[in-house]
Amino acid sequence: MADSDDDYIQDARSATPASDDELSDAGIDAPRGSQAQGKSRRNVGQDKNGKGKKKATGQARWEASAQNLGLTEGVDGGITKALERDLESLKRARLKKNTTPTQRGIIRHLILVLDLSEAMAEKDFKPNRYTFVLRYILSYIREFFEQNPISQLALVGMKDGLAKPISELSGNPNLHLSAVRALMQKEGQGNPSLQNALEMSCAMLQGAPSHGTREVVIVLGALLTNDPGDIYTTIRRCAKERLRVGIMGLAARLHICGEIVARTNGGDDSGYGVAVDELGLKDLLMATTTPPEIRGEGTQGPSALASLLKMGFPNRIAEEVPSLCACHNKPVRGGYQCPQCMVKVCSLPTECPGCGLTLILSTHLARSYHHLFPLREWVEVSWQRAREVGSVECRSCLTKFPEIPAQKELDKDGDTTMADASGSTAGGANPRTPNEQPQRKGEGASESRRYECETCQNHFCVDCDVFCHDVLHNCPGCQSQAHLPGSQVGGNAADGPNQGDGTGKEGNPAEAT
Amino acid sequence: MNAIDGTERQEASSEGPPPALLVIILDTNPYAWTILRETITLLDAVANLQIFINAHLAFSHANQVAVIASHTDRAVWLYPTPARTRKNISNGAVPGPDGDTSISNGNAVYNSNKYKPFAQVEEELMASLRSLMSTTDPSSLESTTSTMMAGALSTALCYISKTSEAYNATRSTDPNPSYTYDAPPTADPNDPNSPLTGLQSRIFIFSVSTSLATQYIPLMNGIFAAQRLRVAIDVLSLNPSTSPSAFLQQAADATNGIFYAPPRPNPPNPIALLPTLLSLFVHDQTSRRALYMPTAAATSASSSSSTASTAINFQAACFCHRRTVTIGYVCSICLSIFCEECGVVRDGVCLTCGTRLRLGRYGREPKVVAGRKKKKRGGEGEGGTASGSGTPLATPGLG
Ligand SMILES: [Zn+2]
Ligand SMILES: [Zn+2]
Ligand SMILES: [Zn+2]
Ligand SMILES: [Zn+2]
Ligand SMILES: [Zn+2]
Ligand SMILES: [Zn+2]
Numbered sequence: 001m002a003d004s005d006d007d008y009i010q011d012a013r014s015a016t017p018a019s020d021d022e023l024s025d026a027g028i029d030a031p032r033g034s035q036a037q038g039k040s041r042r043n044v045g046q047d048k049n050g051k052g053k054k055k056a057t058g059q060a061r062w063e064a065s066a067q068n069l070g071l072t073e074g075v076d077g078g079i080t081k082a083l084e085r086d087l088e089s090l091k092r093a094r095l096k097k098n099t100t101p102t103q104r105g106i107i108r109h110l111i112l113v114l115d116l117s118e119a120m121a122e123k124d125f126k127p128n129r130y131t132f133v134l135r136y137i138l139s140y141i142r143e144f145f146e147q148n149p150i151s152q153l154a155l156v157g158m159k160d161g162l163a164k165p166i167s168e169l170s171g172n173p174n175l176h177l178s179a180v181r182a183l184m185q186k187e188g189q190g191n192p193s194l195q196n197a198l199e200m201s202c203a204m205l206q207g208a209p210s211h212g213t214r215e216v217v218i219v220l221g222a223l224l225t226n227d228p229g230d231i232y233t234t235i236r237r238c239a240k241e242r243l244r245v246g247i248m249g250l251a252a253r254l255h256i257c258g259e260i261v262a263r264t265n266g267g268d269d270s271g272y273g274v275a276v277d278e279l280g281l282k283d284l285l286m287a288t289t290t291p292p293e294i295r296g297e298g299t300q301g302p303s304a305l306a307s308l309l310k311m312g313f314p315n316r317i318a319e320e321v322p323s324l325c326a327c328h329n330k331p332v333r334g335g336y337q338c339p340q341c342m343v344k345v346c347s348l349p350t351e352c353p354g355c356g357l358t359l360i361l362s363t364h365l366a367r368s369y370h371h372l373f374p375l376r377e378w379v380e381v382s383w384q385r386a387r388e389v390g391s392v393e394c395r396s397c398l399t400k401f402p403e404i405p406a407q408k409e410l411d412k413d414g415d416t417t418m419a420d421a422s423g424s425t426a427g428g429a430n431p432r433t434p435n436e437q438p439q440r441k442g443e444g445a446s447e448s449r450r451y452e453c454e455t456c457q458n459h460f461c462v463d464c465d466v467f468c469h470d471v472l473h474n475c476p477g478c479q480s481q482a483h484l485p486g487s488q489v490g491g492n493a494a495d496g497p498n499q500g501d502g503t504g505k506e507g508n509p510a511e512a513t
Numbered sequence: 514m515n516a517i518d519g520t521e522r523q524e525a526s527s528e529g530p531p532p533a534l535l536v537i538i539l540d541t542n543p544y545a546w547t548i549l550r551e552t553i554t555l556l557d558a559v560a561n562l563q564i565f566i567n568a569h570l571a572f573s574h575a576n577q578v579a580v581i582a583s584h585t586d587r588a589v590w591l592y593p594t595p596a597r598t599r600k601n602i603s604n605g606a607v608p609g610p611d612g613d614t615s616i617s618n619g620n621a622v623y624n625s626n627k628y629k630p631f632a633q634v635e636e637e638l639m640a641s642l643r644s645l646m647s648t649t650d651p652s653s654l655e656s657t658t659s660t661m662m663a664g665a666l667s668t669a670l671c672y673i674s675k676t677s678e679a680y681n682a683t684r685s686t687d688p689n690p691s692y693t694y695d696a697p698p699t700a701d702p703n704d705p706n707s708p709l710t711g712l713q714s715r716i717f718i719f720s721v722s723t724s725l726a727t728q729y730i731p732l733m734n735g736i737f738a739a740q741r742l743r744v745a746i747d748v749l750s751l752n753p754s755t756s757p758s759a760f761l762q763q764a765a766d767a768t769n770g771i772f773y774a775p776p777r778p779n780p781p782n783p784i785a786l787l788p789t790l791l792s793l794f795v796h797d798q799t800s801r802r803a804l805y806m807p808t809a810a811a812t813s814a815s816s817s818s819s820t821a822s823t824a825i826n827f828q829a830a831c832f833c834h835r836r837t838v839t840i841g842y843v844c845s846i847c848l849s850i851f852c853e854e855c856g857v858v859r860d861g862v863c864l865t866c867g868t869r870l871r872l873g874r875y876g877r878e879p880k881v882v883a884g885r886k887k888k889k890r891g892g893e894g895e896g897g898t899a900s901g902s903g904t905p906l907a908t909p910g911l912g
Binding site: 106308309373392393394396399461463478483 | 585850
């Protein structure tokens with residue numbers, strides 16, 4: 001590897017014991033990203049005294065991400081085995097760790113500010129920053145509305161020292177998608193201005209109702225801001241307006257960005273991150289699609305902002321002949337009828353053009369329930385535990401697990417297996433005795449390749465673990481058993497408000513009517 | 514600056530339609546089958562399903578099938594047979610019909626006159642089903658009369674996710690692991706015309722039970738996951754009630770699947786299950802594009818098709834009384850839905866999350882009138898923007 005990137009490699013090295021030689025010997029087409037270093041990668045960016053030399057890092061980025069993989073030989077000399085386990089811990093590292101139910105701002109108002117300046121022409125992201133970011137924003141928009149169906153988004157671009165609206169505050173993803181697609185034809189020019197962008201965000205969010213969040217997410221490629229006045233006045237105004245700003249840098253850490261984030265988030269600047277590579281940017285951006293926790297601001301608790309919203313749940317109507325919808329005045333066949341004033345609208349969610357009632361489907365609300373009732377983290381399974389349960393295949397996908405070694409072997413080889421695990425997974429297993437019940441949750445790969453749901457005591461493979469926690473938000477085992485061994489009620493997803501409503505009716509026999 | 518040509522190389526798919534994975538969820542709720550006994554018995558249904566499965570497998574040698582039973586107290590795999598069931602069967606705990614189903618050793622002797630994949634599915638399916646029935650004791654039936662549909666659906670989705678991941682891994686040399694679930698930058702998952710690649714999966718739910726209200730949240734989670742995986746959920750609902758299951762109807766509607774509830778004649782007479790299966794549900798997504806298929810909306814549940822032809826029940830149920838509401842009150846913190854009579858209205862505390870809620874003029878005015886508040890937004894918007902960028906105009910409300 002080139003000598004010129006020493007400072008870069010140092011970062012990576014501080015996190016993994018891997019050396020250049022090992023990596024090049026391996027000659028493996030390394031997957032992007034790092035193991036367990038979703039964490040450490042971000043730390044590199046957030047490191048206060050991080051090196052400011054990250055400017056022309058054209059080649060360094062991919063080298064660093066290859067470095068981050070930290071290939072090490074397993075004890076048995078098999079690099080594949082170590083690699084497999086690395087991949088497992090990498091997959092698990094990507095799982096969101098927060099499984100405690102917190103109050104989250106589910107009705108969000110978010111302004112996404114994009115840097116469209118000259119600095120975006122840099123080619124350290126493939127093919128260049130401008131194209132990469134915009135292309136990724138397309139999937140970001142979809143993901144955002146997937147996660148936050150009753151929220152609103154607006155896009156603002158920074159270029160030529162100005163802030164220009166790309167799309168207005170709206171809950172319609174197609175509007176934003178087409179606006180971004182139109183931008184793809186252009187190129188970055190001029191300098192960005194953080195102050196103007198913040199001012200504009202303030203103005204756009206001024207009318208947002210108080211029960212919703214007011215968020216600004218800035219993707220900043222440049223290392224400068226071209227402001228017309230004192231940005232600190234603007235920051236104070238943002239803080240007063242309850243704006244919460246998060247910033248994703250593409251190049252290096254800037255003091256002013258840290259200031260903005262800290263001052264608008266009650267002193268907490270964890271919302272400022274610098275993406276070291278492409279995956280890092282995805283991680284940073286994706287983290288903002290999760291609804292933010294509600295914090296008490298000043299003397300107000302979170303509940304001071306809560307209110308009861310009147311909403312309509314319209315029924316779909318069918319028509320033989322098209323009729324005009326009240327929202328666009330276009331003839332459409334079928335639609336939804338406002339239960340309050342009976343006008344027809346063509347799509348949901350929307351606000352009734354007739355009476356102003358918010359019209360949604362119950363499914364839009366249901367989409368957010370997994371934030372409120374998150375699935376418990378599954379734990380790693382020791383060989384001993386696997387033997388106890390005698391699991392041979394994944395409960396949900398029927399993939400065979402590796403065979404459980406004989407009892408004798410377990411006692412003897414316990415230590416070496418452990419050493420293997422701890423050597424290859426950075427966030428992974430500390431040596432522990434085989435008898436010890438797994439204590440740590442969701443930290444790394446499991447030695448037996450099994451992951452256990454503590455509520456239903458079923459064992460799953462790593463892919464199902466990731467899928468269930470990332471996408472499904474159900475435990476297939478818990479949902480499949482009427483009588484759970486682990487706990488009586490359990491903190492699982494089954495324990496939603498529908499069960500907890502106090503009526504105590506379960507599966508009433510009268511359902512047949 | 515030189516703009517970069519971002520066009521991606523498209524993989525030429527010249528080998529015909531991609532293989533299809535069909536996961537069948539069979540509702541084996543004994544209560545419901547008892548009610549249905551005049552119409553159809555479980556055994557008949559399974560026999561018909563068997564032909565349906567064979568038809569699916571016959572389309573392409575690469576097609577796959579999996580069957581899950583949604584029972585009253587558990588959801589279990591029927592095919593492929595899980596190890597535990599296999600053990601039960603081989604232990605002789607399960608009586609075979611002819612006493613010779615020895616699938617435990619993996620290479621059972623199949624009838625040589627049968628296409629081997631057909632025979633294999635049939636043997637395993639019947640053995641697992643017998644195992645399921647023989648391990649159902651009366652006490653477990655007493656606790657509930659519902660069915661574990663959410664568990665079966667979750668299991669099916671895990672299986673589909675894993676299988677298609679494995680399938681993609683064998684075919685593509687893409688070094689990027691696919692576990693990020695990122696939408697590919699070019700293909701729009703909501704665009705029905707985007708090219709279909711990879712394993713085409715769908716779920717077929719053979720439903721006989723009625724209400725699934727207690728599983729509302731897990732079922733909804735399952736529906737969203739299916740949307741994400743672009744898995745269609747087809748539903749054949751034979752439930753004896755007058756209204757088809759609202760949740761399954763929503764499931765089919767949200768995933769572009771087919772919902773069909775055959776009309777219930779009175780008095781009940783045997784139904785022609787096989788023609789229904791073969792004419793409606795056997796086509797994979799590729800073929801469906803060329804056919805005029807009934808959607809969840811277009812299928813009339815009852816014969817009075819002209820009026821109720823599409824009304825899908827999207828009504829929400831309030832969390833306090835389970836009453837369906839068309840206008841409800843939603844807690845802005847936890848999104849629980851309440852009707853007007855709920856306690857929340859009286860003492861101002863959300864029943865689910867305990868948050869004290871501002872009631873304000875909740876009853877008279879719609880609470881989310883963003884537009885009204887925005888009117889008083891004045892010139893303060895452009896405070897310090899000296900560089901003269903256009904003042905943004907915040908649009909009131911959505912879209
Ligand atoms: Zn319209
Ligand atoms: Zn209205
Ligand atoms: Zn699995
Ligand atoms: Zn579980
Ligand atoms: Zn109520
Ligand atoms: Zn609440």
